[in-house]
Amino acid sequence: MRIKRLLSLCLLRVALGQTTAQTLGDVLTGQSATLSTLNTWLESQQLVYAMLSNAQGVTMLAPSNNALSQLTNTALATQLGEDANLLTAFLSYHVLNGTYSISDLSSGLTTTSPVPTLLDIAAYSNVTGGQRVAARSQNGAVTLISGNGAQSNIESSDFSYVGGTLHIIDSVLTIPAPLSTSLITAGLTAAVGAMRRASVESTLNTASDLTIFAPNNAAFNAIGSLVADMTDDQLSAVLSYHVVPGRVLYSELVAGGGRAGTAQGANVTFRAEDGGVFVNSARVVQADLLVGNGVVHVVDGVLNPANSTATPDPTASTQEPAFNGATSTDGGVPFTSAVTLSGTPTITVSGIPVSANVAPMRTAAVGVAALVGGAAVLAGW
Template sequence: MLSRHLLPLAAAAVGISATTLDAVLDSQNATLSILNNYLTSQQELFNTLINTPNLTILAPSNDAINGLLASEAFSAQLQADPGILTAILKYHIFNGTYYTSNFTGAAAPVFVRTLMDNATYSNVTGGQRVEARAQDGGVAFTSGLREEAAVRTSNFNYTGGTVHVIDSVLAIPANLTATLQAANLTAAIGALRRAGVADSLGSGSEQLTVFAPSNGGFNAVGSLVAQMTAADLERVLGYHVVRGRVMYSDLIAAANGSRQAMQRGGDVEFRAVSDGEVALFVNSARVVGRDLLFDNGVIQVLDNVLNPANTSAAPNPAAATQAPAFSGANTSAGGVPFTSGVPGPSATGAGGAAPTATAAAPARTAALGVVALVGGAAVLVNL
């Protein structure tokens, strides 16, 4: 690493401003005083930041931190696990220098690698990701449980990179079950439990892509899947999982026309069809909810259940809803299968409604995200 004294020389050599990180933070102290006070009190962490080149720091404003202080639910967890605060901070640091123009000029969302690589909180190789995209002429970031933060002021360049001030604190992605629950994918949770595979996709697993059928998708074939043995159901669900590769929506679009091996049941074909906007398909199922980040990878929500015995099923892009890939399937007379005893979303969006998997829209106040960050904010303001 470059020493603090050498950074201005190194920056000057490549034409970057020689302003130091502490000078940038001091210049924005009216907006960032809570974060600034914390960082300057943690000399080891601060030295790491100022001596590590090529970083982007997302700095939650005072209002962003204070906005979370109404809840004290995280206090006990923070006392039991102080390491979560460091993980939260690292999730706000990108591995690379990204100016807002890198995102406003991109045609699709960009999934940026962060410094949060602690296996306690993430098993995504190279560091957990944050989704960045252009929005309303600016830039927005989406983190765990589709929580959203917008850039308010940007491109405060310093010798090691740049700082953007954001209006909300990013939420560390939760585990698979909590993420499915927040998206109201209760049938997927119940099916995983019925098949006995929920634990195999838990926090110890690495690099996962889970194609999770919506409740409506499970219901469309309810007459068949509800009667499956655990072994049959495990084979079907295994045809919805990619191990060893985290496939964000941009990768699926880029894989148009190619096939991908699944954990069980052979491979699937990806299709990207442009009709005003790009629609994504996995075999004949449409991706109706994109890029739900969880601790070990990403969830893509499908409108139908994939059938490992029908690997050549093709979509009808003109249809609003795709036909089931299982012949002779009907809805279950007993309602959506696998949902009995599975609680629905505990989180609510800004309007008070539970977030839906179909829209997979960013939510500002998902409960787990708020809980996971309020404790950290309380520590910051109590210094």
């Protein structure tokens, strides 16, 4: 039906003596000096090409020839050539669900919350409405932030075509990896080790729509004397207090203050004071780390459900632990000795599962129906 509507619109324009608008193919051909490699990829995948060409109200983030050449001889390039599902996911992640001009992106329209993409394939995105890409602007220049904090810059912009607009970017976007892989890549090995010790890693990796407040290694080390004696049930309760299920709270929501219910049952409190953002008494030291099933905010303290009223000292460079009497130990950072990639799903250099059995990308710019809610998955904690 969409194709028939487009044909009818073109015929009407001809009858009125109007110039027919460009198609996606016209734009790619017209920018062949920069986009010939992407055009070749798409022409070799006619089904995906047709889907992208017929999508309405979208913004394509088109990797330049130089951006795609950076993949030469990488594991990701090999997998893209061998796995049609991965290629579909990769390309759909480069299409924003919505039409955004460069002025939209640079004016702050999208800088408060990451923008959904057409990547709604469950094996690669467990976020309702599609996996996200963040946009940040400085002096009119726009940087896109994807999985693992990877950054891509918009080089040329606002190539309009029937269905949307296209911007050329200088490096490919990275599909957000599964939670555990993302945490390890970010150096949060104690958090992953604690998840494995408490046997909640699989639950957290497979739940949808999560917000995770992940303590850094120094935070776990600061209470090393206490966590060494925790039972698995006690550790599980502490970890579940760091999880907001069924809600993906990006940084603007956290910085706005208020409270959120956790999987443990008690609330966490958000504060913005003296230029810092705090969860209870812990400072957010890295915000909006995009992961396969939501978002992670890295904090400098382990949250204590038995001390939910803990408040920060915004003037202090480090906060006191929320656990009274806890001290660091000389035996190294707790839980890190258990963290290796053995036994975890096979991943690529971008943290993307290789052998996912998934369906092709949907043609519409609207995401799939909501997946199983994180609250339901975590109810058994």
